[in-house]
Amino acid sequence: MHIMIVIHSLRGGGAERVAVDLSAYWQRLGYRVSLVTQMPSNTDVYTVPEGVERHVMGTAHDSGGGLKGAIANWRRVRRLRKLIKKLKPDCVLGMMTTASVLAVMAAKGLGCRVIVSEHTHPPIQKLPESWQKMRRWAYPRAHAVVALTQGTAQWLRDHVPGSRVVVIPNAVRWPLQEQEPIVPVPEKGERLRLLAVGRLHPVKGFDLLIQAFAMVANYFPDWDLVILGEGEERAALQKQIDTAALQHRIQLVGRVGNIKDWYEQSDMYVLSSRSEGLSNTLLEAMASGLAVVAMDCDTGPREIIRDNIDGVLVNPPADADALAAYLSDLMARPFKREALARRAVDVRDRFSVPIVMAQWERLLPRVTRDTQAKKSHRTRA
Numbered sequence: 005m006h007i008m009i010v011i012h013s014l015r016g017g018g019a020e021r022v023a024v025d026l027s028a029y030w031q032r033l034g035y036r037v038s039l040v041t042q043m044p045s046n047t048d049v050y051t052v053p054e055g056v057e058r059h060v061m062g063t064a065h066d067s068g069g070g071l072k073g074a075i076a077n078w079r080r081v082r083r084l085r086k087l088i089k090k091l092k093p094d095c096v097l098g099m100m101t102t103a104s105v106l107a108v109m110a111a112k113g114l115g116c117r118v119i120v121s122e123h124t125h126p127p128i129q130k131l132p133e134s135w136q137k138m139r140r141w142a143y144p145r146a147h148a149v150v151a152l153t154q155g156t157a158q159w160l161r162d163h164v165p166g167s168r169v170v171v172i173p174n175a176v177r178w179p180l181q182e183q184e185p186i187v188p189v190p191e192k193g194e195r196l197r198l199l200a201v202g203r204l205h206p207v208k209g210f211d212l213l214i215q216a217f218a219m220v221a222n223y224f225p226d227w228d229l230v231i232l233g234e235g236e237e238r239a240a241l242q243k244q245i246d247t248a249a250l251q252h253r254i255q256l257v258g259r260v261g262n263i264k265d266w267y268e269q270s271d272m273y274v275l276s277s278r279s280e281g282l283s284n285t286l287l288e289a290m291a292s293g294l295a296v297v298a299m300d301c302d303t304g305p306r307e308i309i310r311d312n313i314d315g316v317l318v319n320p321p322a323d324a325d326a327l328a329a330y331l332s333d334l335m336a337r338p339f340k341r342e343a344l345a346r347r348a349v350d351v352r353d354r355f356s357v358p359i360v361m362a363q364w365e366r367l368l369p370r371v372t373r374d375t376q377a378k379k380s381h382r383t384r385a
Contacts, residue, residue: 005368006036008093008116010084010103012064013043014050016259017203018284019123021050022174023099028053029361038091040084051183059087073134077106084110094369095119098146101131101139108142117369121150125303126159128207128279143167148367152282155303170367173307175360176287178352180264187260189269196227198331199270199294201263201285202277204235204256209276209299209322211237211244216276216328218248224335229254232266267292272334272341278322280304287355290315290348295341297330308355314347 007030011023023039031037031053038057042064045052052058063080088096088111095117098104104120111118120143131139143149144166151157157169198217202208210231217229231241231254238256245254260266267273273289275298280286282304289296290308298305300317309315318330334341353359 005095006038006091006093007368008038008040008088008091008096009099010040010096010107011099012103013041014045014048014052015043016049018174018281019100019121021177021284022123024050024052025175025177026097026364027056029357031055038093040087042080057091059091061087080106081109085114088114088116092116097121099123101126101129102135104146105135105138105142108145109138112145117147118145119148119150119367120146122156122160122281123152124281125153125156125279126163127302140164150367153303153307155307156281170363172363173355173360174282174284174287175357176291176351176355177284178288178291178356180267180288180292182264183261185260186262187257189262189265192228192269194226196224196272196335197270198227198229198272198274198335199232199266199289200229200274200276201232201266201289202275203233204231204237204241206237207278208233209278210241212278212322212324212327213274213276214241214244214248214250214254215324216331217254218250219324219328220332220335221250221253223332227253227335230257230266230270231255232257232260232263234259263288264292267294270294272297274327274331275299275305276327277301277304282307287351290351293345293349295334295344296348297327297334299327308351310347312344314344314350316344 009023009027014020027037027039038059039052040059042061044060061083063083084106093116096107096111098107098120100123108118143164149160149167149169150172151160151169152173154171157171160167160169200213245251267289273294273296275283275286277299279301286298286308296315298309298317299321300306300319301321309317311317316330318327320326
């Protein structure tokens with residue numbers, strides 16, 4: 005079987021990492037896998053697995069809106085269609101909204117199965133109306149629409165009628181692999197470390213987290229907060245830390261490739277997001293045996309955490325006072341942290357690669373010898 009994965013780039017992010025993981029898995033099964041991006045390979049954060057074919061369309065320039073945008077998208081569709089005709093995949097998988105829409109358009113009438121996927125909860129996307137209209141046209145024409153959570157699946161059923169929606173969560177990466185940059189974890193001695201991971205972006209709620217930590221810092225002088233990740237909000241968050249005079253208690257480390265070391269040398273994990281798809285970092289933290297506290301936003305955490313069994317959900321969400329209360333409760337109760345952490349590792353089984361990939365396998369076309377013979381005949385023709 006030949007599977008083509010289409011995604012904007014591999015610059016970093018949850019969907020990009022999933023694209024690489026799927027490529028590696030299917031390649032190990034003996035499938036032929038092509039990975040197509042608009043952005044050039046020198047922008048990659050993730051390494052394309054050996055044996056996976058990499059194709060760059062070079063169509064990632066900012067096209068703007070209106071007629072200019074329509075022409076740019078027509079060129080993207082034409083280039084992708086030419087690639088599909090040349091490579092003749094059995095299945096084309098679009099990763100995220102724009103790549104999914106382009107995949108449906110480009111593969112129209114070419115006889116391959118098209119699967120599309122949403123990796124964020126659509127209501128929080130800043131998606132132009134033109135793309136929303138194209139999504140409403142494209143998704144009902146796909147073989148399946150993959151959502152990460154039940155909440156996103158319900159939204160798609162309600163707002164993109166005719167879509168054949170299937171829920172397939174991300175698999176937890178375990179054990180975690182190292183990549184660059186390797187950032188040594190500072191010794192913490194007798195101190196305790198609260199860890200958070202994610203893009204420094206407003207949606208991740210790190211401003212709420214810093215505000216909440218500032219409320220409890222004086223009551224727990226042996227705890228420090230470490231935030232891993234990079235993004236546009238770094239300056240604003242650092243200013244917030246400085247204003248609270250917590251420079252020695254809160255650290256913005258930046259992006260790290262040895263995330264496993266940081267999970268292992270922390271004492272608790274916090275997810276402060278205002279909204280989520282299905283959080284890879286939350287799964288990783290739980291698989292690493294950390295007690296976790298997570299905002300109970302519309303989708304995501306509630307489909308991973310079993311509240312007060314293997315983690316804690318914060319209500320009301322997006323509320324710094326509530327987050328401070330839940331954090332202080334666990335910071336003060338080491339035995340409860342230990343109990344939650346013991347059960348948290350169940351995600352290694354609940355979201356294991358074999359379980360998740362079995363769900364993907366049900367969507368893939370069954371390629372028989374007759375099918376291959378027909379493809380070979382088309383190629384010769």
